[in-house]
Amino acid sequence: MSPRRAKAVQGRVGDDPATALREHLIDAAERLLAERQVTAITTRDIARGAGVSDGVLYNYFAGKQDLLVAAVLRRYRRIAERFDTDLPRPGTGDVEANLIAYCEAARTFQAELLPIAASLLSDPALLHRLLAEIHHQPFSPQHTHDRVRDYLAGEAALGRVPTDVDPDSAAILLLGGSFFVAMREHMVGHAGIDPLRPQVPALVRALLRGAR
Numbered sequence: 001m002s003p004r005r006a007k008a009v010q011g012r013v014g015d016d017p018a019t020a021l022r023e024h025l026i027d028a029a030e031r032l033l034a035e036r037q038v039t040a041i042t043t044r045d046i047a048r049g050a051g052v053s054d055g056v057l058y059n060y061f062a063g064k065q066d067l068l069v070a071a072v073l074r075r076y077r078r079i080a081e082r083f084d085t086d087l088p089r090p091g092t093g094d095v096e097a098n099l100i101a102y103c104e105a106a107r108t109f110q111a112e113l114l115p116i117a118a119s120l121l122s123d124p125a126l127l128h129r130l131l132a133e134i135h136h137q138p139f140s141p142q143h144t145h146d147r148v149r150d151y152l153a154g155e156a157a158l159g160r161v162p163t164d165v166d167p168d169s170a171a172i173l174l175l176g177g178s179f180f181v182a183m184r185e186h187m188v189g190h191a192g193i194d195p196l197r198p199q200v201p202a203l204v205r206a207l208l209r210g211a212r
Contacts, residue, residue, distance in 0.1 A: 022060045025050050029071035038068060039122045065126055072116060072130055073137070080139030083109040087147060090154025095161060099204045102148050103178045107200060109144065110182035145171050165211045177203040 028050035032041045043064045047054045061067040083105050088098035120127040134140055148171035155161040181199055 018060070021052070021056070025052070025057060025060060025067060026071050026074060029067050030075060033068070033071055033075075033116070033119060036119075037122050038119050038126060041068070065129070068126060069130055069133060072120070073133055075116065076113070076134060077137065077139060079109055079112045080137075080143070083144060084139065084147065088151070090151055091158050091160070095155055096201075096204055096208060098151070098155075099174065099207070100201050102151060103174055103200050103204055106144065106148070106175050106178040107182045107185075110179045111185060114182060114186045145175060148174055162211050170207060170211065173207055174203070177207075 025046065029041070029046050032045055032049055041064070043057055044054055046064065046067065047057060050056075057064070057067060061070070087105060088101055092098070117127075120130060135142070145168075149167040152161055152165065152167040152170050156163050156165060156167065178200065181203075
């Protein structure tokens, strides 16, 4: 490893040099993704942000697109793991309060994904590749749906939700509603307006009224 590359990863403890530099390159790419459109990011930008020479990237990735996919996937995993934390289990607490918790968690998850998706719209090839990669992750979008569906199915088995409610359809309605709230918040957030947050409990109550 050249002295310049060693200096770039001095702060990383516990990683072998190759892993440390690979993660360092992903860090640099992730910072750039937060600042600009994906089509405006060059290999040289990433190298400068990482403090390495331009050719170093190709020692760890096939090209810029591979590195950007790795950076977005890492951010996606962090967001998805937060969604999956501390969600209520069937049979605990109040069903309405529990579904509000699921809906709020989904709204937060979707709101954090929207800027990432928007930045990738300018590069359809990269977006399609990322979508294919995400669906092979443990925390795929299907996993989000399955968590809500399994909760509803568990409550139905306990008699706390009517057994004729289709958990799959109810999960789609809940997640679709939370996505609309997240998208609306994203669109008006620059103006400091937050008109639909109170709608999350109302969405859940409407779903439960329909179920009953």
